[in-house]
Amino acid sequence: MTKRQSKDIKMLILKELNKKDLTFAQLERKINTGFRTIKTNCTELEKFWAINITKKENHKATGRPYFIVSITKQGRKILNKLLQK
DSSP states (O other): OOOOOHHHHHHHHHHHHHHOOEEHHHHHHHHTOOHHHHHHHHHHHHHTTSEEEEEESOOTTTOSOEEEEEEOHHHHHHHHHHHHO
């Protein structure tokens, strides 16, 4: 199995977020990659205003802080351009 490139993972993240907002853990499961990979790629996408990462204080089940990731208008534009190729 070949290692996926960062650009491919970013595109998968944008595709999933285009459907609905997700947590890092949900993205990790949907994209089938590690937490660190998801967090790193999301942080990079946030720098380009493609997504927003919002910290929530307490998860219902664990009581621990968690993050909600959502796509922005800029992120949808980027995704549409990538899908047209």
